[in-house]
Amino acid sequence: MKFGVVVFPGSNCDLDAYHVIRDVLKKPVEYLWHQETSVRGFDCLILPGGFSYGDYLRCGAIARFSPVMNAVVEMASRGGLVLGICNGFQILLEAGLLPGALYRNTSLQFRCRFTHLVTDNGATPFTGLCEPGRTLKIPIAHGEGNYYVDPETLSVMRQRGQIVFRYATPDGQITPEANPNGSLDNIAGVCNEGKNVLGLMPHPERAGEAALGSTDGLVIFKSIIRHWEDS
Amino acid sequence: MKTGVWRDFGLKDSEYEMIVALLGRDPNYVELGMYSVMWSEHCSYKNSREVLRSFPTKGERVLQGPGENAGIVAIGDGLAVCFKIESHNHPSAIEPYQGAATGVGGIIRDIFTMGARPIALLNSLRFGPLSEPRVRYTMGGVVAGIAGYGNCIGIPTVGGEVYFDRCYQGNPLVNAMCVGLLEADKIKRGRAAGVGNAVILVGARTGRDGIHGVTFASEELTEASEEKRPAVQVGDPFMEKLLLEACLELIDNNDLVGIQDLGGAGLTCATSEMASRAGTGMEIELDQVPRRETGMSAYEIMLSESQERMLMVVEPDKEERVHSVFRRWGLDATTIGRVTADGILRVRLGGEVVAEVPARSLAEDAPAYCPEYREPAYRQEALQLDLGAVPDVTDVAAVLPALLASPNIAGKEWVWRQYDHMVRTCTVVLPGSDAAVLRIRGTSKGLAMTCDCNSRYAYLDPYTGGKIAVAEAARNLVCSGAEPLAVTDCLNFGNPEKPEIFWQFREAVAGMSEACRVLGTPVTGGNVSFYNETNGEAVYPTPTVGMVGLLDDVELRCTQDFKRPGDLIVLLGETLAELGGSEYLAVLHNLVSGAPPELNLEKELALQKTVLAAVRSRLVASAHDLSEGGFAVALAECCFGQRLGASVTLNSAGLRIDQLLFGESQSRVLLSLPEGNLAALQALAAAGAVPLQLLGRVGGEKLQITVDSRLLADLPVTVLEDNWRGAIACYMK
Numbered sequence: 001m002k003f004g005v006v007v008f009p010g011s012n013c014d015l016d017a018y019h020v021i022r023d024v025l026k027k028p029v030e031y032l033w034h035q036e037t038s039v040r041g042f043d044c045l046i047l048p049g050g051f052s053y054g055d056y057l058r059c060g061a062i063a064r065f066s067p068v069m070n071a072v073v074e075m076a077s078r079g080g081l082v083l084g085i086c087n088g089f090q091i092l093l094e095a096g097l098l099p100g101a102l103y104r105n106t107s108l109q110f111r112c113r114f115t116h117l118v119t120d121n122g123a124t125p126f127t128g129l130c131e132p133g134r135t136l137k138i139p140i141a142h143g144e145g146n147y148y149v150d151p152e153t154l155s156v157m158r159q160r161g162q163i164v165f166r167y168a169t170p171d172g173q174i175t176p177e178a179n180p181n182g183s184l185d186n187i188a189g190v191c192n193e194g195k196n197v198l199g200l201m202p203h204p205e206r207a208g209e210a211a212l213g214s215t216d217g218l219v220i221f222k223s224i225i226r227h228w229e230d231s
Numbered sequence: 232m233k234t235g236v237w238r239d240f241g242l243k244d245s246e247y248e249m250i251v252a253l254l255g256r257d258p259n260y261v262e263l264g265m266y267s268v269m270w271s272e273h274c275s276y277k278n279s280r281e282v283l284r285s286f287p288t289k290g291e292r293v294l295q296g297p298g299e300n301a302g303i304v305a306i307g308d309g310l311a312v313c314f315k316i317e318s319h320n321h322p323s324a325i326e327p328y329q330g331a332a333t334g335v336g337g338i339i340r341d342i343f344t345m346g347a348r349p350i351a352l353l354n355s356l357r358f359g360p361l362s363e364p365r366v367r368y369t370m371g372g373v374v375a376g377i378a379g380y381g382n383c384i385g386i387p388t389v390g391g392e393v394y395f396d397r398c399y400q401g402n403p404l405v406n407a408m409c410v411g412l413l414e415a416d417k418i419k420r421g422r423a424a425g426v427g428n429a430v431i432l433v434g435a436r437t438g439r440d441g442i443h444g445v446t447f448a449s450e451e452l453t454e455a456s457e458e459k460r461p462a463v464q465v466g467d468p469f470m471e472k473l474l475l476e477a478c479l480e481l482i483d484n485n486d487l488v489g490i491q492d493l494g495g496a497g498l499t500c501a502t503s504e505m506a507s508r509a510g511t512g513m514e515i516e517l518d519q520v521p522r523r524e525t526g527m528s529a530y531e532i533m534l535s536e537s538q539e540r541m542l543m544v545v546e547p548d549k550e551e552r553v554h555s556v557f558r559r560w561g562l563d564a565t566t567i568g569r570v571t572a573d574g575i576l577r578v579r580l581g582g583e584v585v586a587e588v589p590a591r592s593l594a595e596d597a598p599a600y601c602p603e604y605r606e607p608a609y610r611q612e613a614l615q616l617d618l619g620a621v622p623d624v625t626d627v628a629a630v631l632p633a634l635l636a637s638p639n640i641a642g643k644e645w646v647w648r649q650y651d652h653m654v655r656t657c658t659v660v661l662p663g664s665d666a667a668v669l670r671i672r673g674t675s676k677g678l679a680m681t682c683d684c685n686s687r688y689a690y691l692d693p694y695t696g697g698k699i700a701v702a703e704a705a706r707n708l709v710c711s712g713a714e715p716l717a718v719t720d721c722l723n724f725g726n727p728e729k730p731e732i733f734w735q736f737r738e739a740v741a742g743m744s745e746a747c748r749v750l751g752t753p754v755t756g757g758n759v760s761f762y763n764e765t766n767g768e769a770v771y772p773t774p775t776v777g778m779v780g781l782l783d784d785v786e787l788r789c790t791q792d793f794k795r796p797g798d799l800i801v802l803l804g805e806t807l808a809e810l811g812g813s814e815y816l817a818v819l820h821n822l823v824s825g826a827p828p829e830l831n832l833e834k835e836l837a838l839q840k841t842v843l844a845a846v847r848s849r850l851v852a853s854a855h856d857l858s859e860g861g862f863a864v865a866l867a868e869c870c871f872g873q874r875l876g877a878s879v880t881l882n883s884a885g886l887r888i889d890q891l892l893f894g895e896s897q898s899r900v901l902l903s904l905p906e907g908n909l910a911a912l913q914a915l916a917a918a919g920a921v922p923l924q925l926l927g928r929v930g931g932e933k934l935q936i937t938v939d940s941r942l943l944a945d946l947p948v949t950v951l952e953d954n955w956r957g958a959i960a961c962y963m964k
Contacts, residue, residue, distance in 0.1 A: 009561060010469050012385020016656045019672075049654075051383040054469025110378050112651045141382070141651040203653075211659045211670060211785075 001228045003029040004042035006072070006088075008063045013049030013085065013205065020208040025221055034066040044081040044224055045072055047088025049141070049203060059102065059144050060090035069095055081125055081224060082197045086142055089189070089199030098192055098199045099157060100149035106182030110143040114213065115180055115202055117188055118168040121161040124195040125227035129219050135172050136165075136216040138202040140180055140188075145201035147183040147190070157190065165189035165200055240267035240443075241450065246598060253592045261530045261578070261586045265593060268443065268496035268534055269503060272761055275597030278727040279759045282737055285744045286754040292716060293753055299420055300341040300491065302755020303413070304717045306781050308674055311415040313347035316355070316408035316682070316721040316777040318760035322463040323405040324452055327372025331405050332380040332466040333538050338409040339386065340492035340541070343475050346419035346482045347411025350657065351669055352381050354391040354407045355682040355721065355775045356646075359400025361638050361962040366395075369403055371963065376466075377407070378649040383468035384475070388650035389658050389667035391682050395638045398690075401765025402452055406721040406758075408777040410680055412671065419482050421491035423505035423513060423544045426572045428488055430502070430513055431550070433557055433564035434474050434540040438523035440464050441497070441536025451726055451764040470539040470562075477560040478541060486549050486556075493540040499533045499593065501542040502568075503576050507594035515568040517580040529578065529585040544570060607731035613691055616811050616825030624889040627936065627943040630819060631863050632954045634893065637818045640860045641958035642871075663872075664790045665707040665856050668782065677785030679713035681778055685859065686771035688827035691812050693735045693772050695827050697742030699897060702835045703858060704778035705750050709839045710854040710900060712788045712846040713780025718747055720757035720776055725769025727761045735772040736761075743774055749832040750839070752778065789846045791855035792872020793903050796930035798852055800879055801912065804838050804899030805922045806862065808890050814859040815893035828897045834921075835898045841919040842900050850908040850915070857899040863892040863936065863944070865901050870934055870948045871955065878935040879927035888938060903929055 005017045014031060021029040032039065039045060052063035063069070069091075076082045076097050084092035092098045105111055116137055119130040130136065149157065157163055165188040169178045179186045181201070189200025204217030237247040240263060250258050250266050258266060272278055288296040294311055295303035301315035319334025335352060342349045354377055359366040381388045386409070423430065441464040481487050489509070491501045498520070506513045517532050527535075545553050550566065557564035571577070576593065578586040589596075624630055634640060647662040659677065660668035666681040683704040689696025705715040720743065725732040747754055757777075763770045782788055793800075810816055811825020845851045857865045862881075870877055883891055904912060909925070916923040934951060936944040 010383070010472055012383075012472070012654055016654070019656060050385055051469060051472075054383060054467070054472075056469070109375070110382055110649045110651070112382075112653060113648055139653055141653060143382075206653050206656055208656070212653070212656055213661070 001027060001043040001225060002041060003027060003044050003046060004032045004039060005029060005046045005048055006032045006034065006068055008034045008052035008066060010052045010054055011048050011050035013203065016205040017046045017048045020205045020221065024208045027225065032068060034068050036068045037071060039071040039075050043228055044083065045075060047084040047091050049086030049088060052087055052091065059087060060094040063091045064094040073097065076197050079194060079196050083126065084199040085203055085205065086201055089201055092197060092199045097197050098190055099153050100147055100190060102144050103146040103148055104144050105146050111180050112139065112141040113180065114139045116168050116170050116178065117165045117202060118172050120163045120166055123161065124164060124191055124198065126198045126220050126223050127164060128223040128227055130223065133172060135168055135170060136219060137214040138204055138207045138217050140202050142201055145181040145183065147187040149184065160193055162191050162193065163187055164191050164198060237263060237267065240264065241271060242267050246270060249598060253596065254588060261533060262588055264530050264534050265499045265586060265588065268499055269593040270597040274496050274500060276759055277597050278600050278602055278761065280599050281601055282740050285740060287744060287748050288753050288755065290717065290753040293755055294415060295418060295755065297754065297756045300344045302717065302719060303345060303418060304755060305415050306676065309415055311413050312678060312779055313342055313345045313411040313413055314408065314719055314777065314779050315341050315756050316406050316719045316775065317758040318721050318723060319405045319407065320402060320723065320760055320763055321452060323373050324402055326463040327369045328376035329465050330463055331373040331376030333464045334405055334407045335377055335380040336466045336468065336471050336538055337494045338407045339384065339471065340494065342409045342411035343478055344419065344421065344490050344492045346417045347413035348479060349386045349409050349411045350655065351410045351667065351680060352386050352388040352407065353680060353682050353777065355684065356391065356393045357399045357404035357773065358395050360395055360397055363400060366400060367963060373403065373405055374646050374649055380466055380468045382651040384472045385654050387652045387654050387658050389652050389669065390662055390680060393643050393646055396771065398770045402763045402770050404723050404763065404770065404773055406775050408682060408719065410678065410779060417482065419487060419490050421505045422489040422509040423511050423570045424488055424509040425546060426511065426570050427547065428570045429545045429547060429550045429566045430515065430568040430570065431543050431545055431553060431564055432520060432540060432567045433562055435467060435470050435537055436521045436523040436563065437532055437535045438537045439527065439531055439535060442531060442534045451762050453766060464536050464538045467539050473560045473562055474539060474541055477557055477562055481553060481556055486553055487543050487545060489544040491542050493542060495536065497533065497535045503590045503593035505542065505544065506576060506590035510574065512571040512573045512575040512590055513568055514571055515578045517578060519565050519567040521563050521565055529580040533578065602727050602733040603730040604734040604737055605730035606734055613824050614826055618810065621820055623887045627892060628946055631867065631944055631946065632951055634815060634818055634860050634864055635867055635951055635955040636958040637814060638959055638962065639814055640864055642956045643959065644956060645959040645963055659785060660711060660788055660790055664711065666711040668711050668785065668788045670785045675784050677782035677788060679708045679711040679780040679782060681707040682775055683707060684773055684775040686773040687823060688812050689739055689774060690771040691827050693738035694742035695830060697739035697774050698746040698830050700774055700776040701743050701746035701750065701752065702830055702897065703856065704776040705752060705839060706856045706900065708778060708780035709843040710789065710791065710856050713782045714843060715750060715752045715778055715780045718752050718754045718776055718778050720754060720774060721760065723760045723763050723770060723773040723775065725764045732769055739772050739774040746832060749836060787847050787849065789851065789854050790872065791853055791869055793869045793875045793877065793929040794852040794873060796875060798903040798929040799906055799909055799925060800877055800927045800929060801902045801904065802899060802924045802926055803841060803902060803916060803921050805896065806886065806891060806894065806899065807896045808886050809894045809896050810890050813861065813893060813895045815861065815889060828895050830897045837919040838898045838900065838921050841915050841921045844915055845902065845912055850912050851902045851904040853903045855901045857901060859895065861893040861895050867934055867951050869901060871952045874948055875929050876931035876933045876948050877927060877929050878931065880937040881926060883939050891938065
């Protein structure tokens with residue numbers, strides 16, 4: 001299985017996603033320049049974190065017009081796997097591949113810290129190996145990760161299992177204190193109805209080696225690989 | 232030229248006469264502007280050059296010393312580390328967010344200009360007391376500006392220091408440091424070699440921003456300084472990210488002859504310095520310079536300090552390739568001139584020559600001054616400390632939490648949680664320990680890095696303060712398991728034309744030089760920032776030391792927090808009868824007086840060797856340097872990381888309790904280790920003649936300090952930690 005890491009001007013976590021896949025998981029991975037028009041040959045696309053086009057406008061608002069995004073949307077519509085991390089999540093929202101929006105953090109400041117996540121839906125291609133009841137220690141680094149969606153859509157998303165990750169205490173309690181940015185319902189990550197597109201604010205690629213303080217992020221990448229191998 | 236107009240440009244009459252003599256004629260307005268910026272203190276170091284010569288700058292590992300955009304030190308495996316620190320004090324005083332942001336942008340450019348990939352940022356910040364609303368505004372803006380730039384460009388901000396004192400209220404200090412990594416045989420330099428080669432300008436368009444920024448940096452702040460807000464530039468980290476990637480791609484392909492960033496003094500500085508270093512000249516066509524606005528004069532184009540611009544020299548047959556790489560990154564690049572053989576910087580606009588001066592005269596021929604110096608009158612009084620009038624501490628259980636909540640000692644998480652300190656996934660010791668540690672991908676190595684200065688010591692005794700700044704930085708590195716390599720310094724002082732200030736400067740540099748020599752850490756570059764005064768009041772002399780150290784095996788890194796209940800707690804070094812210049816005296820008794828702690832460099836070196844050997848041989852589980860707040864504060868800090876208590880027993884041995892617990896004697900390190908390793912540690916310490924005291928054990932939920940069989944503190948770690956962790960956030964709410 002081959003991963004592709006899309007590089008937008010201003011992406012800066014492309015290297016980290018590439019590194020964890022190539023050097024930790026030992027899987028094939030290539031960078032994809034934002035001006036590419038084809039994503040043929042890739043089995044999972046990662047839209048990495050960073051500040052695409054500087055994010056001087058709404059985050060991701062310009063990147064979603066990159067030529068590569070047509071191919072990303074097309075791949076997603078065919079059921080291909082697309083993972084948006086942080087800025088990548090923002091771009092997926094702007095591209096209409098995921099519901100909702102991300103406001104500024106309620107602190108009005110950037111936050112970089114470890115968070116703990118509970119998996120609300122372990123039956124997606126991204127979470128198949130997440131053990132129920134076990135929290136994942138994965139860091140965040142963002143200024144605009146405060147997830148919002150209107151109440152009607154939220155209830156539909158809940159029924160369909162589109163809420164994938166929520167911020168929690170280390171022992172799995174969903175509390176206001178565990179919420180780093182004011183997200184509605186402590187939501188950290190959501191998927192589309194088809195479950196093949198996931199966006200999340202936390203950075204699993206930063207939690208791939210013990211030296212970095214956690215290996216919990218690997219569960220997400222390994223789930224992707226397991227899903228692909230099984231299907 | 233109207234008589235005296237040069238004075239408005241910050242030039243002395245004698246300097247104007249020198250220019251006339253150099254040119255054999257009066258300079259025109261453009262030329263006068265160019266000399267005034269290049270001969271400003273900021274660019275020419277005219278007041279400091281002679282004194283800076285006393286720094287040791289050579290060493291086996293040094294590949295590039297002072298004089299280039301940044302210093303470079305070899306670290307083996309064909310790799311080298313490039314680093315530098317620089318001030319952006321005045322811009323940050325006037326416009327905190329952009330002032331700090333562009334400081335970060337500038338220091339990053341200095342690093343990738345040398346061919347290095349920037350891997351980490353640090354900063355040393357100093358503000359007035361947090362009780363002042365204006366100070367909170369300034370600090371909020373500075374921290375947001377550093378975060379805004381560093382986070383966007385994707386270079387982790389991994390460490391630094393933050394201090395508060397009334398002397399910085401009107402003139403905060405914002406010193407930014409960047410560390411980069413490169414292959415030792417790919418060093419790039421700012422040289423315009425090769426007659427006929429193209430001179431290419433790339434990056435942001437040139438606007439009217441920042442004109443005379445360096446002149447502004449070379450005078451005191453006054454109430455009128457607010458009007459200089461237009462001299463502060465605006466940063467564009469996205470543009471710089473593109474520049475960084477494109478330039479490193481070109482350097483990697485060996486497509487560039489020379490490269491330099493446009494910082495202070497803009498195009499004037501980059502063209503004249505590059506030509507001067509190579510002994511060449513340059514012809515520049517200003518009509519080719521992409522501009523942000525119409526109607527810009529030659530003077531404005533040559534002096535603009537618009538950010539995110541680079542100048543490079545390229546062989547003619549590679550010109551098209553270079554342009555195509557920039558196009559792919561969506562950058563504006565333009566050939567604006569050629570290298571010439573005659574040593575003259577010749578500038579044209581609209582077909583006319585608007586400036587024609589020897590490049591070397593701008594870059595190298597600024598006068599050097601040896602300003603007068605005189606010991607300041609305040610010192611004799613400040614050094615007197617009558618401890619008889621200061622009652623010894625009686626309530627340690629109340630004093631320790633208060634000291635932990637003092638902003639100078641309190642945890643700085645409010646600051647660093649706003650910085651992305653993890654991007655690039657190499658940060659293996661995160662902010663909050665003695666030094667940050669980054670692994671080097673593809674090797675087993677790691678780099679430790681830190682910034683340090685105690686300016687209160689430097690105020691009381693600049694010589695000792697300078698020595699201690701170097702020693703403490705090195706001590707922080709060895710506590711992390713790294714061998715100290717080299718120093719970059721940011722020397723923040725008041726107006727050097729005042730003899731008392733220049734005395735401080737000379738003394739501090741002399742102290743730093745001695746410490747660098749004994750500890751084997753040469754100075755490879757840095758920055759002098761004078762005129763840090765508000766309405767005539769200078770900041771404390773603040774010689775900030777940035778230092779980088781090498782871990783051959785990054786797995787042997789160490790942090791300050793206690794790891795396991797049951798481990799022994801050991802103090803290396805000697806506690807002397809000292810209290811002068813301490814945070815304890817300042818916070819509890821409102822006293823900034825007394826001699827700062829003594830520093831014996833031979834003892835310091837022995838201590839550092841012992842600590843490094845102990846860490847490298849995995850004898851110890853934690854190592855923490857004793858600094859502000861002394862023993863008790865260091866002990867408490869060791870408890871916080873894993874929320875582990877500790878119980879220690881000390882013998883006062885004739886010292887006062889405040890000296891014993893809160894004195895800041897140098898050359899001391901607190902270690903924890905498994906009991907089974909004690910004999911080996913004792914042998915190491917004995918071999919280095921380093922005093923060792925076994926004080927107690929890690930464990931429980933409380934911090935218990937017993938002195939001469941009296942239990943003086945018995946405090947829950949969580950209470951201490953809340954005081955320490957919450958103090959700054961509480962002010963900033």
